[in-house]
Amino acid sequence: MRSAEMTAEPAVRQISFSFLRPSRPTLVGALAVLAFLVLWQVAPSMGWVNGRFTSRPTEVFFAAIDIFRNDNFLYHAQISLTEFVAGFALAVVVSIPLGVLLGTSKIARYLIDPPLMALYIAPTLVLLPIMVIWLGIDMAPKIAVVFLGAVFPIVLNTMAGMSEADPRFLRMARSFGATKFDIFTRVLVPGSLPALLTGIRLAVGRAVLGVVVGELFVSQAGIGYQLNLYGSAMRIDRLLVYALVVSAFGYTLTILVRSVENKVRDWRSK
C-alpha cells in the first residue's frame, strides 16, 4: 500500500483552559520557551553573541508594533495572501478531479503515476526560474509555484483514498444492488475524505513555502520581498517579525485543517 505520507508529526495537544493546574508537559514546554526567550534576551548583553546578528525578543516585539502600524504591512500581506489563495484554489480545482480519475481508473493510474510520482518527490520549486521566464516577475510565477507545490499532495492522497477503499464495503454495497454511481457517491467519496484532507494539510505547508520562495527569488512586493529587504539591510528584528507572521499563518492553517481532519477521522478510530 502506498498511503501518501507516513509522517508522524507531533500530535496536537488538546487545548485546555485549566490554567490553574497545567499538566506537566504544558508546564515543561512553557518553561522551555521562557528559558529560550530569556537566554535570547540576555545573551547579547553578556557578550556571548553579537546582538546585531540575533536581535532581542523585546526589540522584535517593538519592531512588530512598528511594522503593523507604519510598514504598509497590510499591503504586502495582501499580495502574498492573494498569491497563496489563487495558487491553492487552482490546485484544489485541478487536483481533486484528477485524483478521483486516477483513484477510480487503474489504466489512468498506471499511465500518469510515474511522472506524477517524480514531480511529487522532486523539489517542484526548481521550476521557479522557468516559471519566471514563462510568466514574468509579477504574481503569476508565484501562483504557479504555489499551484505546483500544492497540487501533487492532494492528487496523490485523493487517489490513494479512492483506490484503497475497503473491499468489504464495496462488496456490501454491491450486494444491495448498488450501481457504480452509488458506490462512488456513497462509499468512495465519504471513504476518501480523510485522505483528501491529509493531502490538503500537506499542501498547505508546500504552498506557504512556495509563496515565500517565489517572493524571495524575485518580487516587487509581498512578505517575501520584505524578508529580503530587511535581510539585506541586516534589520534582524524586522526580518524576524515577517518570518513569524509567515509561521503563524502556516501554523494556524495547518491546525485548522487538522482539526477538521480529526473530526472526519473520528469515526475511523478503531
Next chain:
Amino acid sequence: MAQIEIRDLGIDYRKPKSNEVFSAVDSVDLSIEKGEFVTIVGSSGCGKSTLLMAMAGLVNLSRGSIRIDGKEVTGPGRDRAVVFQEASLLPWRSVRGNVKFGLEMQRWSGGDLNERAMQMIRLVGLGRFSDYHPHQLSGGMRQRVNIARALAVDPDVLLMDEPFGALDAQTREIMGTELLRIWERHKKTALFVTHDIDEAIFLADKIVVMGRNPGHIKEVINVDLPRPRDEAVLDSEPFHDLRKRLRAHLAEDMSSMQLVKEVA
C-alpha cells in the same frame, strides 16, 4: 419445486500471480424450501462462504447453476440480502444511516425511508442508539445493525456469512436467540454460514455439512428440534446426538488436514 435450487455448482479461482486454478467449490447440489432456516458448517477452507457469496450473486460461477424461485442468479438482486461478518458497516454513517443504505439502493426516499429504518432498528433492539456511529458500539450491537440493514429491504432470502464469528461465546449465544426471535416473525428463508457446531444446530431446520479439497457437501442433516427454541435446547438429548455427529464430520476433516501438513 424448492425455492432455491443449486445444481452441479462449481466455482474455480485463479491464484493471483500464477496460472494455477483451484476449485473452491465443486459438484454441489442443494435444494432449500421456502421458510427454511439452513445452516452451513465446515472447517475453514471448505468453501462455505464462497457458496453463500455465489447465492448472493457476488461470485461468478464456473459450472452449474443457482435458481431462486425459478430465476437464474446472475448477480445481486432485491430478492436477497446479505448479513456480513463484522466491519461491513460504513464507519461514517450512524446506525440509522447504515440501516438506510440498502433502502437507498432500492430508491426508497423521504419519510418512508426513515420510518422503515427506525422500525428495523427497534426490531433489533437498538432504538436508543440510532444516532450512534459503529465505532461507539460493541461487536454484538454492530451485528444487530448488520441484520437490521439486511432485513430492511425485505428480502425473500436472508444470507448470513458467519455474522457472529467475531463475537465472544456469550454474546454469540444471546445473538443466536435474538436472531431466532426476529426470524420467527416472518420466517424468511435463511442461510447461515458458521464454523460453530452448537450455533449450527441451534438455529437450523437443516444443516449442510461441507468438506474440503475441493469444497463439497458431505451430508445434509434435518433438525427436528421443536420451535420456538431457547437455551434449554442446548442440553437436550437430540441436540447432543447431533453435536456428536457433526463433531465426527469435522474431526475427519481436521485429521486429513493434519496428514497433509505432515506430508508437506
Next chain:
Amino acid sequence: MIAELFYRRQALILGTLSMIGLLVFWQIAVDGGLINPFFISTPSEVWTEFLAQFEDGQVGANVGATLYCFVWSMGLATVVGIVLGMLAGWFSDVEAALEPFIWFKYSAPTVAFYPLFVAWLGYGTPTIIAIAFLFALTPIYANTLSGIKNTDRDLARAARSFGAKPLDVFLQVALPGSVPVMMAGLRLGVGRALTGVVVAELFGANAGLGYAITYYGQLMQTTKMMVSIVIVILLGVILTQILSFLESKTDSWRVDSGR
C-alpha cells in the same frame, strides 16, 4: 503469452509508455511550432546540451556541489534528528520541552529565515547546508520520536519480566522496533534535504544545480536550464528510491504486520 506478460507488468509497461509519449509529445509540439522553443526547449536539444555540459565538466561540478551540501545536511539532520528523537521518545520531559520548538519549525517555512542565515553565515555552502539541515530535520525527528514512543508495551513488559533494565528495554526492544519508522523518516528527510539544498542554491551559490538553474534562467537560456532541472528531478527520484529500498529491507522481518 504477450497478453499475459502485459497483464502482469501492466504498471511498468504503461508507465514507461506514458513517459515516452510525454517526451515525444514535447518534441513534436515544439517542432510543429505549437510551442515556442524559447519557453521549454526540446528533449533532443536538452539531451545534446546535457552531453555538452557533461563533456566540459559542468554537470559533474554542479552535481558534485549539490551532493556535497546534500550529504552534509542530511548527515547532520540524521544525527541530530535521531538523537533528539530518541531522547524525546524516551524521556517525556524532553519531548515536552522540545515540542513548542518543533511545532514552530514544522509550521514555519524554513526559507523565511534564509536572509537570517545569510546574515549569520554569509552566502554559499554553510547557509545552504543550514537551510537543508532544517528542512530535513523535522520528519527524521518526528518519526524517531513516534517510533520510540510507540514501543510495543507487551514486548516491553515481557522484557521487564525477564529482568531487563530500562536501558536493556531501550536497546533491545524500543530501538530495533522503531527502525522501520525511522527509515521512513529518513526517506522523507532525503526529499526535503534535496529541496532545501536546491532552493538555497537558487538564491545564492557559486556552484550546484540550483545555482545553474538560476544562472541560465537569468540569461534566459532555457535549454541549459532544463538540463539541471531534469537532473534535480532524477536525483530526487533516485535518492528516494534508494531509501525506499533500504526501508523495505529493514521492514522485511515484520512478517505479520507487514504488507
